[in-house]
Amino acid sequence: MIVFNWYSLFILLGVVQGIILLLSLSSKKEELSASGNLLKIIILIVTVTLAGRIVYLETHSLLLTKILTVGDLVIFLYGPLIYLFFQKYLDVQRTNLKHMWFHVSPALLHFVVMLPLLISTQDTFPTLNRVFYAKLYFFIELGAIIQLSVYYYLCWRILLQFQGNISNYLSFDYATRFLKSILLVMGLCISIWALSFLAFRFGIPFLPNYLGYHLTWIGLSFSVYVLSYYAMNHSEFFCRNVLKKESDNIPDDEELKVLKDKLLTLMHAEKPYLDPLLTLTRLSEASVIDLHTLSRIINTQIGKNFNDFVNSYRVSEFIELAKSESHKKYTLLSIAFESGFNSKSTFNSAFKKQTSQTPRDYISALN
Numbered sequence: 001m002i003v004f005n006w007y008s009l010f011i012l013l014g015v016v017q018g019i020i021l022l023l024s025l026s027s028k029k030e031e032l033s034a035s036g037n038l039l040k041i042i043i044l045i046v047t048v049t050l051a052g053r054i055v056y057l058e059t060h061s062l063l064l065t066k067i068l069t070v071g072d073l074v075i076f077l078y079g080p081l082i083y084l085f086f087q088k089y090l091d092v093q094r095t096n097l098k099h100m101w102f103h104v105s106p107a108l109l110h111f112v113v114m115l116p117l118l119i120s121t122q123d124t125f126p127t128l129n130r131v132f133y134a135k136l137y138f139f140i141e142l143g144a145i146i147q148l149s150v151y152y153y154l155c156w157r158i159l160l161q162f163q164g165n166i167s168n169y170l171s172f173d174y175a176t177r178f179l180k181s182i183l184l185v186m187g188l189c190i191s192i193w194a195l196s197f198l199a200f201r202f203g204i205p206f207l208p209n210y211l212g213y214h215l216t217w218i219g220l221s222f223s224v225y226v227l228s229y230y231a232m233n234h235s236e237f238f239c240r241n242v243l244k245k246e247s248d249n250i251p252d253d254e255e256l257k258v259l260k261d262k263l264l265t266l267m268h269a270e271k272p273y274l275d276p277l278l279t280l281t282r283l284s285e286a287s288v289i290d291l292h293t294l295s296r297i298i299n300t301q302i303g304k305n306f307n308d309f310v311n312s313y314r315v316s317e318f319i320e321l322a323k324s325e326s327h328k329k330y331t332l333l334s335i336a337f338e339s340g341f342n343s344k345s346t347f348n349s350a351f352k353k354q355t356s357q358t359p360r361d362y363i364s365a366l367n
Helices: 006-026 034-058 062-076 078-090 097-118 124-166 174-202 209-233 253-270 280-287 291-301 306-323 332-338 344-355 359-366
Strands: none
Touching: 006 034, 006 209, 034 062, 034 078, 034 209, 062 078, 062 097, 062 124, 078 097, 078 124, 078 174, 097 124, 124 174, 174 209, 253 280, 253 291, 280 291, 280 306, 291 306, 306 332, 306 344, 306 359, 332 344, 332 359, 344 359
């Protein structure tokens, strides 16, 4: 009979959440982007690994121990998969087949090394595990921590390098927050894992191994919760890539001016900026202007990035609403949300950038 304690129950919730998230992504009517499909693979691997940990904790048999060992083989895949996800999501340089072998080679080597243990019998397993692999686990775990740390750095480098590009395609900061949240959880998991490793191998007195080791798996479960939050609240992130490739058809200056007037007319007449999740893709569809051409108009003809362009309309909308008698009893934040902003920090930053004043100071001066 399996009896769950608080620790295994927390991991079980992570497994359930992972399954729900997989079903949610799989049931989307829109076709998932390459990054969306890759995210499903990452979630599946994490969910299976967590499920294997629960089975191992609550029942102890040779078969289940081997199953858990197979699950642990993926520790060398987390880093490469998350790194590839960042590449696909931001649509930066593609990892070709030759380079992909380089990224997965540690996982393949790990599998080859662990193969004798997987095919061992009831009689040979304890000896192999206790004598040979007990010493090898030190280097395997150390290598996995170092490898994951390297990919953590590479992911941060990609995000910082292309963070400016994101503002040319999105009018909200959820995408950046989503990627930073992944890295935050990833960093916490690496730190907890490293501390657990040190506590177990070198006996750090202030960090019992039991606590550190268990926190590693709790951190992995928490990563599923973070992914679930963003995927279920902003599934459009995974139905199309954030950045798009440049079009081959480049209009001349006269055509750009005509299209610019068309865009400005749309912004005033239909107010698409009131959509808090407005993206360049959505605006392209609403204006019937090619995606790259639209980006070029905003950047060169108007002289702003997409984020600043849309937020300038939202700030103007906020000022008009704040002046009206019908909104006198509204809070500034509620008016900001009605104007198309989706967070207080984004609103305050955009308002001060456009007016050089805080919203409260600006409204006080008007009154």
